[in-house]
Amino acid sequence: MTMTDPSDTLTADEQRVTDLADELLAAFPPADTDPKVFLGEQFDRGLAWVHFPEGHGGLGLNPKLQKTINERLYAQGAPNPMYRNPIGHGMCGPTVVAWGSDEQKQRYLRPLFTGEEIWCQLFSEPGSGSDFAGLSSTGVQDGEEWIVNGQKVWTTLAHLSKWGLLVVRTDPQAVKHAGLTAFVVDMQDPTVEIRPLRQMTGEAEFNEVFFSDTRIPAAEMLGSPGDGWRVSLTTLMNERVSIGGTIPAKGSGTISALVQTWKQLPADRRTPSAREVVMKLWARAEVLRLTNIRANQMRKVGDPGPEGSIGKMASADLNKDIYDEVVNLLGAEGLLYGSYEMVRPETAMGADTLQKAFLRSRANSIEGGTTEVMKNILGERVLGLPGDVRVDRDVPWADVPRS
Ligand SMILES: Cc1cc2nc3c(=O)[nH]c(=O)nc-3n(C[C@H](O)[C@H](O)[C@H](O)COP(=O)(O)OP(=O)(O)OC[C@H]3O[C@@H](n4cnc5c(N)ncnc54)[C@H](O)[C@@H]3O)c2cc1C
Numbered sequence: 001m002t003m004t005d006p007s008d009t010l011t012a013d014e015q016r017v018t019d020l021a022d023e024l025l026a027a028f029p030p031a032d033t034d035p036k037v038f039l040g041e042q043f044d045r046g047l048a049w050v051h052f053p054e055g056h057g058g059l060g061l062n063p064k065l066q067k068t069i070n071e072r073l074y075a076q077g078a079p080n081p082m083y084r085n086p087i088g089h090g091m092c093g094p095t096v097v098a099w100g101s102d103e104q105k106q107r108y109l110r111p112l113f114t115g116e117e118i119w120c121q122l123f124s125e126p127g128s129g130s131d132f133a134g135l136s137s138t139g140v141q142d143g144e145e146w147i148v149n150g151q152k153v154w155t156t157l158a159h160l161s162k163w164g165l166l167v168v169r170t171d172p173q174a175v176k177h178a179g180l181t182a183f184v185v186d187m188q189d190p191t192v193e194i195r196p197l198r199q200m201t202g203e204a205e206f207n208e209v210f211f212s213d214t215r216i217p218a219a220e221m222l223g224s225p226g227d228g229w230r231v232s233l234t235t236l237m238n239e240r241v242s243i244g245g246t247i248p249a250k251g252s253g254t255i256s257a258l259v260q261t262w263k264q265l266p267a268d269r270r271t272p273s274a275r276e277v278v279m280k281l282w283a284r285a286e287v288l289r290l291t292n293i294r295a296n297q298m299r300k301v302g303d304p305g306p307e308g309s310i311g312k313m314a315s316a317d318l319n320k321d322i323y324d325e326v327v328n329l330l331g332a333e334g335l336l337y338g339s340y341e342m343v344r345p346e347t348a349m350g351a352d353t354l355q356k357a358f359l360r361s362r363a364n365s366i367e368g369g370t371t372e373v374m375k376n377i378l379g380e381r382v383l384g385l386p387g388d389v390r391v392d393r394d395v396p397w398a399d400v401p402r403s
Contacts, residue, residue: 013061013062013065014065014068016059016061017047017050017059017061017065017068017069018068018069018072020045020046020047020069021047021068021069021072021073022072023045024038024041024042024045024047024073025072025073025076025078027041028041029076030073030076030077030078030079031077035079035114035115036114036115036116038078038079039079039081039113039114039115040110040113040114042073042078042113043057043109043110043113043114044110046058046059047059047069047073048081048109048113049063049066049093049094049097049113050062050063050065050066050069051063051065051066052097052109053097056097056105056106056109057093057097057109057110057113058097063296064296064297067247067296081113081114081115082242083115083347084115084118084346084347085112085113085115085117085118085119086156086157086242086347086348086349087118087119087120087121087156087157087348088112088115088117088118088119088120088163089112089113089242090238090239090241090242090243091121091165091235091236091238091239091242092112092119092121092163092165092235093109093112093113093119094234094235094238095165095182095222095231095234095235095238096108096109096112096184096222097109098231098234099182099222099223099227099231099234100184100222101219103219104184104219104220104222108163108184112163117162117163118157118160118161118162118163119157119161119162119163119164119165120155120156120157120158120161120163120164120165120187121155121156121164121165121235121239122152122155122158122164122165122166122167122185122209123135123152123165123167123232123235124152124153124154124155125137125150125151125152125153126151126153127402127403129154130369130370130372130373132167132232133176133177133180133229134176134392134397134400134402135150135167135168135169135180136150136169136402137149137150137151137152137166137168137169137211138150138168138169138170138172139168139169139170139181139183139216140170141170141218141225142215144217144218144219145215145216145217145218146170146181146183146215146216146218146221147213147214147215147216148166148168148183148185148211148213148214148215148216149211149212149213149214150168150210150211151208151209151210151211152166152208152209152211153197153208153209154197154206154207154208154367155194155206155207155208155209156205156206156207156348156367157205157206157347157348158187158194158206158207158209159194159196159204159207159344160346161187162186162187162188163184163185163186163187164184164185164186164187164192164209165182165184165222165235166182166183166184166185166216167180167181167182167183167228167231167232168180168181168183168228169181169397170225170226170228171225171226171397172396172397172398173396173397173398174226174396174397175393175394175395175396175397176392176393176397176400177229177393178226178229179226179228179397180226180227180228180229180232181221181223181224181225181226181227181228182221182222182223182227182228182231182232183216183220183221183222184216184220184222185211185214185216185220186216187209189214189215191211191212191213191214191215192209192210192211192214193209193210193212194207194208194209195207195208195209195210196342196344198342199359199360199363200359200362201351201356201359201360202337202339202340202341202342202343203342203343203344203345204342204343204344205344205345205347205348205349206348236368236369237308238308239368239369240308240309240311240312240368240369240374241295241308241311241312242368243312243315243364243367243368246292246315247289247292247293247296248289250286250289251282253285253289254285254318254319254322254323255281255282255285255322257322257323257326257354257357258278258281258282258322258325258326258329259278259282261326261329261330261354262274262275262278262329265329269329269331274328274329277325278325278329281318281321281322281325284314284318284321285318285322288311288314288315288318291310291311291314292311295308295310295311309369309374309377309378309382310378310382312368312369312374313371313374313375313378315364316364316365316371317365317371319361319364320361320362320364320365322361323354323357323358323361324358326354326357326358327354327355327358330354330355334354334355334358335355336355337353337355337356338353338355338356376388
């Protein structure tokens with residue numbers, strides 16, 4: 001019997017995606033091509049999310065090959081789809097491919113990848129963030145439509161979005177995790193009101209969103225009624241990898257801001273004690289980079305597992321510590337801030353100055369699930385420790401006391 005050596009398969013697949021990437025670069029040189037055209041061509045060649053099925057932006061190959069593709073494309077100046085549509089690319093795309101109908105995949109994935117249609121994630125509510133399964137916004141069926149009412153909050157890029165990934169309560173009599181349903185909602189519908197929420201950076205990259213009798217066609221459901229929690233897990237696990245799983249080149253990424261700041265310091269301020277702090281942070285950044293490489297190598301086709309929480313948790317603390325030290329090294333200059341005038345940024349998680357990056361990094365241990373909640377997930381699902389106290393787990397949602 002002839003056996004195929006897995007390393008042969010990988011090499012053949014690597015060769016295939018490398019050839020396809022080279023063909024794309026030759027036919028559409030990034031410097032002379034509209035980014036949307038380039039990204040559309042990348043999608044059509046199956047190089048958008050290489051593990052997605054053929055015809056939907058992928059080739060059904062191992063997800064680790066995406067790194068090979070991206071490195072090749074970015075080295076030639078190709079556009080990064082994450083930049084303009086971070087929530088869409090990192091979280092909503094993988095959710096649509098896992099749970100959407102063929103029509104939904106056909107309709108949504110390409111313009112999502114090209115950035116022609118921006119997406120947002122409508123999970124958190126004023127009373128339900130970490131305990132997102134306890135949410136109160138409602139969806140009531142009316143023939144071939146669902147009528148949605150309620151409020152979402154902290155909705156990143158809602159003001160630029162065409163589509164939103166929405167989870168609402170459709171069965172209040174079921175226990176909280178079982179009564180949820182997910183939909184794709186048109187953010188430009190007149191019944192959807194979007195108000196800016198300003199952050200400590202002065203910017204408003206997120207919003208509060210109000211739904212008042214918003215009608216959503218039943219065909220825009222993801223999965224079936226009651227699947228909302230499982231749909232959300234796909235989104236949340238991809239969110240953690242998207243936020244914390246980046247694999248920058250050695251010494252690049254957030255740590256490069258600290259190294260650059262260090263290099264520009266006058267010699268008399270490069271003290272041995274400051275050097276020790278910088279070196280410890282550099283070592284932590286390198287350990288995280290290697291951990292994310294290992295997680296990426298272990299990842300098989302399908303959803304990332306709870307291990308994605310490791311990178312999310314570690315990168316949040318590390319980013320904050322790095323920017324603390326950057327501001328320390330800057331001394332009085334660290335207090336200078338351009339303007340607190342409210343602006344609506346074109347993308348999320350960006351910062352054009354070190355001082356703004358310092359303030360923005362404070363949110364890293366909250367967004368995408370707090371560090372405390374990541375510790376619970378890792379404790380329970382990876383280490384097998386006893387679970388958190390959950391008094392409302394077996395009670396119908398409607399009977400759970402709430403203020
Ligand atoms: C910059 C930014 C962007 C965001 N973008 C989006 C978005 O696009 N879409 C979206 O839906 N949401 C978004 N969020 C919301 C984010 O997911 C929530 O803020 C987060 O899940 C925490 O929820 P909360 O703010 O309600 O805090 P709470 O859940 O009220 O938590 C308050 C505190 O209690 C702690 N805590 C809560 N439960 C536990 C527990 N079981 N064990 C231990 N400690 C616990 C938390 O760690 C935290 O310190 C964003 C948040 C930020 C900061």
